[in-house]
Amino acid sequence: MTRYIAQRLLILPLLMVIYSFVIFLIIQAPPGDFLTAYVATLASSGSSISADQIAALRHQYGLDQPFLVQYFLWMQNLLHGDFGLSLEYQRPNADLISEQLGLTLALALFSFVLTWAIAVPAGIYSATHPRSLIDHVLTVINYVGVATPNFMLALILMWLAFAYFDINVSGLFSPEFVDAPWSFARVGDLLFHIWLPGLVLGIAGTARLSRIMRANLLDELNKPYVVTARAKGMREWRLVLRYPVRLAFNPLVSTIGWYLPALFSGSLIVATVMNLPNIGPLLLRALINQDMYLAGGILLIYSFLTIVGTLLSDVLLALLDPRIRVES
């Protein structure tokens, strides 16, 4: 096992180099560069900039260099731990990303916990009481949850909150708390605002998870070992939780690693629609504005987390289920 992990880790730097090149290629693929996008932004808000000044800025930002030169400069800086300067913000990318990290993680963990806390019990209940009234209700909710795009759900909930309760639920803080220092009042304000985005972000995951849980558990519940245990007089809830549920967890655990990049990203569209101050909108804007080093930095971190997350899943799975072993 240790050998397997070591192998996987050794291959990581190679993968990162390949990813970095692909990322840079894709970011550079749209026509124009940061300044084309900048000019377009200015023109679309009723102002303008002279050609001389664009040329000067293009030179200053090094955008007049060939693709490969730009890539190697970027890599060189990355190897020194330098994520470079954001073209749009004129501030170091590392600062911009780390500033958003806290709230991004808080929101993601909140919705992650919410997802599992709802999905697992709901899945178990549905499986142990198949075709009961509550199972049917949960099934309907689940299908709607899976089928509705979550940004749509966000818009509907925001509109309902505005139209019927006259509250604006965008953002994670009330205006007076946005740039206030941390205090109990601010945490309270965050908790008041975080439930809606948490719910929106979690709902599709909840639906999917509980369907998987239900299906897996139903398969397990009819197996002979369950019947045997039941015949031997084992208490029902203890039996279910101890054996079939553990097995039914396998597919869930194998996807847990995917949560790692998702935790970091925040849901891009939902966060943009709901005006959440996390990394999602930062990435979206960086891509639209062709702020390539910022976008590249964020995507590179995603890639890293995806690789690590997959590895983590594999390891967890092996720990949970003794039947899974590395083939030599």
Add this chain to the structure above:
Amino acid sequence: MVRDVKRRVALIGLAAGAGVLATGSSVLAQAGRYKEAASVTELVRAGKLPAIEARLPENPLVVPVVERVGEYGGIWRRAFLGPADSNNYIRVVYDSLFRFSPDGAKIEPKIAAGAESSADYKVWTINLRKGSRWSDGAPFTADDILFWYTDVLLNKELTPTLPGWIRNADGSAAKVEKASETAVRFTYLAPATLFLTAVANQDGADRTFAMFLPAHYLKKFHPAHAAKADIDKVAAAAGFKTWTELFANRNAPPENPERPTMAAWAPISRASDPIFTLRRNPYYVGVDTAGNQLPYIDEVRFTFFADVQALNLAAIAGNFDMQERHINMTNYPVLKDQEKTGKYRIITWPTFGGADAVIAINQTYAADPVMGKVMATKDFRVALSFAINRDQIKESVFLGLGEARQGVPAPWHPYFPGAEWAQKYTEFKRDEANKLLDGIGLTKKDAQGFRLLSNGKPATIEISVVPAFGAWPDVALLVGKDWEAVGIKTIVQIRERALHFKMGENNELMAEVWNEDTSAFPYTGNAKVDPRNAPILTMGPLWRRWYATSGKDGVEPPPEMKRIVEIVDKARTVGPEEQIKLSQELYRNWADNVYEIGTIGLTPMVQGVVVAAAKFRNVPTTLGNDWPLRSPGNARTEQFFFSK
């Protein structure tokens, strides 16, 4: 809706001419009766600020109020779209030596006390207010302009190319000298009649360096005044590679709250923060007519929105005290409906002339030479203009606002060429259009009724459109329908804006929908009538190349276009009377040749729908609205207030 500002105005800017521009009331100063906000008085009492007499210059700027003398206090809630939207801040504070008046007709002193020119307009002297101070209390003097000139403008690393307004025809920079502690002299080789028009836009917009900089603060980041090794250390620690990056960052108020400003409010947080906050500058040079130091409002707070739709929803909900920027005109009916709740009122500021949707026809299109030649034929463009049913566009896209017109200045502007030219070819005459198209030889038609070119292919035009200000795609679709009715096949292509601009630059667009703004400023900034400018409408990218290469490459413009360029160059150096005559000729020429076909103009499409809270007062109901005017900055934002 614009009728009430219809009066003919004195000539932009150079009305100042050889005379003296000066305001300021010495009466008030002698009386020693300036008043200030209670919060400021507290700071004075606590010994944190000097008394008001010591903070104001000897001759403060006296700002007229729109409705009445205001009351102190309050937080002005606004919205912005993040750091790339720093022009939102630029326009609110309008931090410049001179500024445009609310109607956009005059240039008035702001931070500066006034200016005078020599009789030949070659020498200009800007006078500063004696005793004026930066927001940190340091004196503001001629040295702050000289620092900009010597260490920033003439520094090749910071300013690789000189901006046009300070450049002589031979490429050298105009001479700038210190005449006294409070006076700076600018000497040009040729008459610079538009000097003040340019000065009124030197406010650090679009990442440029304004012509006055806080020398006492910035010197420590400049190698001419501090040890290079120390600066490099600071730069490296802050994550910058070169000193110029550090200098640019430290000079940008939206990114550096430490940087002193002269505006009514100074930033206390950054534009990359979730809320960008400005706080009252206790040293601001302006007072109202009763001697109250301005601004009235304590703070301006820009809340970050990642999405324009979310911003509009918040505006409809009444979450802002005054917001015109990014309000989509298509929301006008909803806003008018919500106005009834009494939370806010809606004011419209129509654009300052021009047209709010024009279809620019590429005059140097090379990818299809046969069609390119047709597009460069005047009768073809006139026919396309006659073919458009503008009433329909006005009603369905512009909600009945505005009027049909070509992209010429507004009727109240001295450059207005006359109604017959503003409305030239704007009547809906389908028969006339057909006759003109027949006249240029497009007589044969295919089975679908499309006219055939000499190479046997149907005459086809592609309109590229970016949904930048709301409903332009609808304009393009309606125009396309009208053009097909006279036998010109029309493809409407909606594009992502960066791609659209890139294609425009590469001469790949046939036609595009954009707006013709800045028509009142054909000689400064980035005017769209001048084919040498970029990036502008896709009127003739190869003409631009022809001018840039002195005729070696590109396409030679026709005589009419050459005349426009001639006028632009000449008008910069002549007196006011002749300048008006030349400008009117320019716009007669412009309307007659329809390089771009105007549809509807004078609507509040561009940042002109104002949502103002009921108690947010002194917002003018009419205002010249254009980028060079920095609207709403020219509404004199420092006199906005909250009534209790």
